[in-house]
Amino acid sequence: MLIRNCWYVAGWSHQFEAGKPTQRMLLGEPVVIWRTQEGAVVAMEDRCVHRLAPLSLGRVEGNAIRCLYHGLLFDADGRCREIPGQDAIPASACVRTYPAVERNNWIWVWMGDPDRADPSRIAPSKALDDPAWVLKTGELHYRAHYSLINDNLLDLTHLAYVHAASFGADEAWSRNRPRVEPIAEGVRSSRWIVGTPPTPPLGKAAEHERVDIWTSYDFVLPGVFLLYSALFPTGSAEAFGYEAPPAQAPSLFANFTSQAVTPTSESTTSYYFSWGPAAEHGDEAMAQAMIDVAIMAFNEDKTMIEAQQRIIDTDPGRRVMPTSADKAITLFTRLMQSQDG
Ligand code: FES
Numbered sequence: 001m002l003i004r005n006c007w008y009v010a011g012w013s014h015q016f017e018a019g020k021p022t023q024r025m026l027l028g029e030p031v032v033i034w035r036t037q038e039g040a041v042v043a044m045e046d047r048c049v050h051r052l053a054p055l056s057l058g059r060v061e062g063n064a065i066r067c068l069y070h071g072l073l074f075d076a077d078g079r080c081r082e083i084p085g086q087d088a089i090p091a092s093a094c095v096r097t098y099p100a101v102e103r104n105n106w107i108w109v110w111m112g113d114p115d116r117a118d119p120s121r122i123a124p125s126k127a128l129d130d131p132a133w134v135l136k137t138g139e140l141h142y143r144a145h146y147s148l149i150n151d152n153l154l155d156l157t158h159l160a161y162v163h164a165a166s167f168g169a170d171e172a173w174s175r176n177r178p179r180v181e182p183i184a185e186g187v188r189s190s191r192w193i194v195g196t197p198p199t200p201p202l203g204k205a206a207e208h209e210r211v212d213i214w215t216s217y218d219f220v221l222p223g224v225f226l227l228y229s230a231l232f233p234t235g236s237a238e239a240f241g242y243e244a245p246p247a248q249a250p251s252l253f254a255n256f257t258s259q260a261v262t263p264t265s266e267s268t269t270s271y272y273f274s275w276g277p278a279a280e281h282g283d284e285a286m287a288q289a290m291i292d293v294a295i296m297a298f299n300e301d302k303t304m305i306e307a308q309q310r311i312i313d314t315d316p317g318r319r320v321m322p323t324s325a326d327k328a329i330t331l332f333t334r335l336m337q338s339q340d341g
């Protein structure tokens with residue numbers, strides 16, 4: 001099932017250039033995204049009302065887009081303004097539009113009821129020019145239902161097994177359970193991993209044999225993963241009462257990642273992400289090294305999840321057997337499904 005009443009990431013801002021209408025599949029529907037003269041993004045059904053040709057093969061003319069099959073011209077609100085060789089324009093000559101917002105280098109499209117599109121509900125991902133972070137980007141495209149990718153991000157016990165070669169995660173990731181709590185638009189999962197050997201990149205942790213690692217992420221509608229992780233000297237977790245470290249507590253190293261899961265159809269999903277160190281701990285070269293490892297790790301996820309999807313497809317009715325690590329998945333799935341209620 002695909003959920004309509006959500007803001008979905010359609011891609012990176014730079015992928016939608018002025019004068020270049022671009023097609024994206026969102027929830028199985030062709031959407032054309034283009035920019036007005038002022039640079040505002042417009043999202044429309046990528047289907048001309050005349051003979052159903054894609055408008056993404058059309059031409060932007062000022063604040064309108066012309067279908068380059070037989071030349072019908074549509075305003076940014078979807079209304080047809082011109083039919084070459086015909087004076088009367090029928091009221092039905094209107095292409096569906098979708099609310100679209102450009103924020104923090106992502107283009108967000110609302111696929112549901114336009115009256116419910118509230119931009120204040122867009123997930124607070126980090127902008128690429130946020131001075132506190134040095135961020136690099138990437139994307140992957142899956143042959144899998146989006147919920148399998150959401151489930152993967154909601155249960156990081158897989159780190160010790162799927163990502164042993166990339167992130168080098170300790171088995172503590174699967175033995176300890178994070179604290180999972182509902183938040184306004186999703187689920188928060190946080191935990192300390194105490195007295196563990198640090199894995200690169202290290203920042204100031206290079207001089208420490210063992211560290212305490214604080215990891216906290218919000219997984220918010222419709223599949224946006226916002227993770228902060230920081231290394232502290234051993235003893236810090238206890239000193240902070242195993243709660244979140246105070247904002248002013250100096251860390252040895254810190255990093256942030258924003259990731260977005262977008263169903264492109266019932267069986268395919270796009271995945272956009274940025275990652276990098278805090279500006280005080282790392283530079284462009286470190287950010288590049290981190291995104292390279294992340295891309296390796298996300299391909300490990302992709303191999304597992306696509307293989308999982310192929311097994312599921314052989315017997316789609318087969319039920320899963322939840323474990324105690326699935327609490328966040330259960331909470332989030334319920335929240336997601338309530339959006340179209
Ligand atoms: S299909 Fe678009 S103008 Fe004919």
Ligand SMILES: [Fe+2]
Pocket residue numbers: 152158159162163297298301
């Ligand atoms: Fe993973």
